[in-house]
Amino acid sequence: xxxxxxxxxxxxxxxxxxxxxxxxxxxxxxxxxxxxxxxxxxxxxxxxxxxxxxxxxxxxxxxxxxxxxxxxxxxxxxxxxxxxxxxxxxxxxxxxxxxxxxxxxxxxxxxxxxxxxxxxxxxxxxxxxxxxxxxxxxxxxxxxxxxxxxxxxxxxxxxxxxxxxxxxxxxxxxxxxxxxxxxxxxxxxxxxxxxxx
Numbered sequence: 511x512x513x514x515x516x517x518x519x520x521x522x523x524x525x526x527x528x529x530x531x532x533x534x535x536x537x538x539x540x541x542x543x544x545x546x547x548x549x550x551x552x553x554x555x556x557x558x559x560x561x562x563x564x565x566x567x568x569x570x571x572x573x574x575x576x577x578x579x580x581x582x583x584x585x586x587x588x589x590x591x592x593x594x595x596x597x598x599x600x601x602x603x604x605x606x607x608x609x610x611x612x613x614x615x616x617x618x619x620x621x622x623x624x625x626x627x628x629x630x631x632x633x634x635x636x637x638x639x640x641x642x643x644x645x646x647x648x649x650x651x652x653x654x655x656x657x658x659x660x661x662x663x664x665x666x667x668x669x670x671x672x673x674x675x676x677x678x679x680x681x682x683x684x685x686x687x688x689x690x691x692x693x694x695x696x697x698x699x700x701x702x703x704x705x706x707x
Contacts, residue, residue, distance in 0.1 A: 545668045552592055552666040553686040559585045560690035563601055563660035568692035572701040573603075573624075579707040582628040589664075598630030598663040603700050604639050604691075605656045606649045620649050623656065624702035630663065632706065648691045656699040663687040 566581045567573050581601070586594045604620035619640045625633035633639065639659075641648065648657045667682040694700050 541670055545670065549666055549668070549684060552664055555589055555592065556662050556664045556686040557688045557690075559588060559597070559599060559664075560660045560662040560688040561692075562588065563599060563662070564658045564690045564692035567601055567660075567700060568658040568694050569696070570694075570700055571696045573626075573703045575703045575705050575707055578626050578703050582707060585662075586628070592664070592666070595629070596665045596667075598627070598661075600625060600627040600630045600632060600661045602626075602633050602639075602659045602661075603656050603702065604649065604659050605699060606651060606653050607638070608652045618646060618649065618651060620657070623699065626703065626706035628707075630661075642689075645689075645691055648693070654698055655693070657691045657693055658700060659689060659691050661687070661689045 563581055563585050566584070567577070570577055578601070582599060585599055586597070589597060602625035603623040605623045607619060607621045609619045619638050622633045622635055622637045622639055624635055649655060664686045665683045666686065667684070668680070
């Protein structure tokens with residue numbers, strides 16, 4: 511108790527100097543950790559959007575225009591409190607084109623049957639999609655099956671500008687992306703919507 515009284519009673523300004531040295535570091539850490547938490551939240555939302563988007567369409571036999579609108583609306587709502595204008599969501603149906611293990615191809619491909627997007631660029635129907643190594647086996651070769659693929663990209667920029675002069679900008683923008691595949695539940699191939707929303 512006596513030491514606290516002694517500290518308060520000091521008049522030489524050493525405490526004020528120490529506070530002036532430590533305060534900017536503490537404030538910087540506070541805002542830095544807050545921004546890091548927001549950035550990690552945006553990254554986590556990107557993964558969730560991809561998995562939920564693919565799963566919702568994979569539960570349908572036919573993806574109607576209304577279904578696509580509802581899914582895009584739900585995914586946009588999941589982004590709250592982040593701005594939805596920074597998101598690109600593309601949902602596509604990729605068909606088996608018999609390029610998998612049966613022909614000895616280590617990197618199987620599929621054919622885009624249909625694709626709808628919100629804020630991004632839809633994949634061209636009948637174009638070839640090369641599955642990454644981590645996704646090999648999601649479409650079984652010669653099965654006539656398909657997979658619903660959701661691709662999500664989100665650009666995050668920190669609210670506060672943070673730069674190291676002459677080196678780099680720490681405030682972004684940072685782009686998070688994720689791709690998720692889900693097999694149709696009821697049919698081999700989910701029928702395309704008549705029009706994309």
